[in-house]
Amino acid sequence: MFGQVLALIVKELLAVLRDAKSRMVLIGPPLIQLMVFGYAATFDLSHVPIAIYDQDPSQASRDLVARFVGSPTFHLIAMLRSSHRIDALIDSRQVRLVLVIDRRFTRDLLTARPAPVQVIVDGRNSNTALLTEGYANTILTDFALAWQQAHGAPPPPAVLDIRARYNPTLSSRWFIVPGIVALLTQVVTLLVVALSVARERETGTFDQLLVTPLRPIDILLGKGLPGLLIGGFEASVIIAAAVWWFDVPLRGGLLPLYLGLLLFVVAVTGVGLAISSLAATQQQALLGAFLFMVPSIILSGFATPIANMPTWVQDLTLLNPMRYFLVIVRGVFLEGDGARALVPQYWPMALIGLASLTAAGWLFRKRVT
Amino acid sequence: MIPGAPRRLAGLLRKEMLQIWRDPSALAIAFVLPAALLLIFGYGVSLDARNVPVALVTQRPGALAASFTGAFAHSPFFRPRRYLTIQRAERAMAARRVEAIIWLPSDFARRAAAGGDSPIGVIVNGVDANDARLIEGYVQQLWAGWLTRQAEARGRPPPLALAVQPQVRFNPAVDSRDYLVPGLIAVIMTLTGALLTALVIAREWERGTMEALMVTRVTIREILLAKLVPYFLLGMGGMAASVMIAVFLFGVPLRGSIWVLTGASALFMLAALGMGLLISGFARNQFVAGQIAIITTFLPAFILSGFVFDINAMPAAVRLLTHIVAARYFVAILQSVFLAGDVWSVILPNALALAVMAVVFLGLARAIARKRLD
Incomplete structure (x- = not known):
């Protein structure tokens, strides 16, 4: 019995890997996506174009301007001489932030009154706006504290000592790249599995398969395991790329990671098989896979919490297996989580896998008879 | 032109319209797909961190510590939880029950009274770097506000030498939905525009009806035009539906004029349909056409258009690449027309780029179609 299932698995793998077009779909797009996502998908700001309108050119204001010029986050493109260009620069998106140093800047600093500075931010991209404002505030606060210290003013009663755990430089690549492991594993596994039964049904070889001594459960195994193997292989390649190409630290062990991967791929395989049993043609299967994939990626926490x-x-x-696996990859990569800490993520995936495989088996038998 | 051309074109157009009307899949791609995607994305995608669970550890309670931690309870950004020791708070963070820890050490009040500069420990979970930065920003704001109130209460001079007046233009509430939804419309219409034409024409090839059309006297230009016009109208219909959802369901302000929006959408739709025609010229079956449409239009529009990831932050090589993504120009126009109004310095260059792309894609599609006929 086992030999027959093995033969089916080999046949299934050959069917996927021998066709140049489907080989392409398995290798090309995931690699392109890994590179594009890895490099382009970043929330980190650098070279944000800014303009400064200094109404009080003085030693103090020059110090402040120098702090903005020296920051890698900002890129000064214009020193304004009057206020009337501010609106045009912001409206046309030539600059994202304008710093306006008030005429009373030095005078107020010297008389221990809060010196007014205005920070005007383009809010069309609200996330960039918030981050830009945050960076500007940090520079302004640092300047204020340094100035007070230099001029013997009393320090504020308390100051913040901010540290980021697990990702000290707050690089969003460390967040996105482990996420791609989950994303691409899901895409590839789902495509392989969802198209497998539908392809046979379309070419008519499914009936041939049914007259063999294989039981429905064997056929299901033979269809599901190749997806498991290909998904696992693809995930390993991306994990290697994350560690050696993108330099994301892998702080936890491989065991908790691969346990999660196994459960995840099983759950996705179950969903894929269920789609495949429902679909009569490859196109329907593809559409079904797409209909599951898009919401599951958007609602997984991949890009937005x-x-x-x-x-x-x-x-x-809670029904989305990718949501749990994302916590696992990020937990193992960045936080060094062990298997015990990840149990709350493992069991829901196991449950989803069990439910989807049962549903697939049931749908499958119904279609067979 | 050969005599009888207008009549032939009219006949072809009628045929396309009938085909659309009788086969619901084109209508589904044009209306149901954008609406469904917009709803999923519109509800699912938000970058606003609200009600962030944060651990407060006060090792020696007192009036000063209470005034600082009290500020967290009143902030809409935080949902504070109290922990007695830093170790317990650390464990809660490892278990993902809190996203940040605010730690007031036992000598907090003493050092504040003695010389100031008493350190407040802020530990943020940095795994989600974007969220962590936003949380840091909120804590800083809270701290600055607290310092000012403290000084006022004691009749001291203001604690910080600067008075920063922030001003966020166009989106004062800094609501991420207001900026994500217009961008989403561009992403979704890229997909539907290209899918519409690519799938529909690939299907004609698959069924052999394209060859049937070609042996008649109609010219290739007439075939393309007859494909373009109805799907253009369908795409614009989907666009209108998306704008209505954005304005009436998600409450995104539309500050620019509807005419600028329509004009820009028309240009963009031509570019997207041109892209679809081009794809269908290469791929003659629906599976491949669908795959190519998703990989060459949807993913770039999602990642490289500036709709969620800022183009300024990308490496130079990737920034260069974004220039061939039509959605990039449309996203820029949409974000301005919705949030800022008719800003011509944004609209004109981007509309020009869209027009160039539409001409190039349609021209290429035309050139490829001719080759295939020979």
């Missing part, structure tokens, strides 16, 4: 979603959407994400 689940905690920001409305409560009913958050409840919906």
Whole structure:
């Protein structure tokens, strides 16, 4: 019995890997996506174009301007001589931030009154706006504290000592690249599995398969395991690329990571097989896979946090296997989580896998008879 | 032109319209797909951190410490939880129950009274770097506000030498949905525009009806035009539906004029349909056409258009690459027209780029179609 299932697995792998077009779909797009996502998908700001309108050219204001010029976050493109260009520069998106140093700047500094500075930010991209404002505030606060210290003013009663755990430089690549492991594993596994039964049905070889002594459960195994193998292989390649190409630290062990990967791929395989059993043609299978994939990526926490979603959407994400696996890859990569800490992520995936495989088996038998 | 051309064109157009009307899949791609995607994305995608669970550790309670931690309870950004020791708070962070720890050491009040500069420990979970930065920003704001109130209460001079007046233009509430939803429209319309034409024409090839059309006297230009016009109208219909959802369901302000929006959408739709025609010229079956459409239009529009990831932050090589993504120009126009109004210095150059892309894609599609006929 086992030999027959093995033969089916080999046949299935050959069917996927021998066709140049499907080989392309398995190798080309994931690699391109890894590179594009890895390099382009970043929330880190650098070279934000800014303009400064210094109404009080003085030693103090020059110090402040120098702090902005010296920051790698900002790129000064214009020193303004009057206020009337501010609107045009912001409106046309030539600059994202304008710093206006008030005429009373030095005078107020010297008389221990808060010296007015205005920070005008382009809010069309609200996330960039918030981050830009945050960077500018940090520079301004540092300047204020340094000035007070230099001029013998009393320091504020308390200061913040901010540290970031697990990702000290707050590089968003460390966040995105482990996420790609989950993203691409899901895409590849789902495509392989979802198209497998539908392809046979379209070419008519499915009936031939049914007259063999293989039981439905064997066929299901033979269809599911290749997806598991290919998904696992693809994930390993991306994990290697994350560690050696993108230099993301892998702080945890491989065991908790691969345990999560196994459960994740099983869950996705179950979903893929269910789609495949429902679809009559490859196109329907593809559409079904797409309909599952898009919401599952958007609602997984891959790019935007689940905690920001409305409560009913958050409840919906509990059904999404990718949500759990994302926590596992990021936990193992960055936080060095062990298997015990990840149990709350493992069991829901196991449950989803069990449910989807049962559903697939049931749908499958129904289609067979 | 050969005599009888207008009549032939009219006949072809009628045929396309009937085909669309009788086969619901084109209508589904034009209306149901954008609406469904916009709803999923619109509800699912948000970058605003609100109600962030944060651990407060006060090792020696007192009036000063209470005034600082009290500020967290009143902030809409934080949902504070109290922990007795830093170790317990650390464990809560490792278990992802809190995203940040605010730690007031036991000598907090003493050092504040003695010389100032008493350190407040702020530990942020940096795994989600973007979220961590936003949280840091919120804590800093809270701290600055607290310092000012403290000084006022004691009749001391203001604690910070600067008075920063922030001003966020166009989106004073800094609501991420207001900027994400217009961008989403561009991403979704890229997909539907290209899918519409690519899939529909690939299907004609698959069924052999394209050859049937070609043996008649109609010219290739007439075939393309007859494909373009109805799908252009469908795409614009989907666009209108998306704008309505954005304005009426998500409450995104539309500050520019509807005419600028329509004009820019028309240019963009031509570019997207041109892209679809081009794809269908290469791929003659629906599976491949669908794959290419998703990989060459949807993913770049998502990642490289500046809709969620800022183009300024990308490496130079990737920034260069974004110039051939039509959605990039449309996203820029949409974000301005929705949030800022008719800003001609943004609209004109981007509309020009869209027009150039539309001409190039349609021209290439035309050139390829001719070659295939020979």
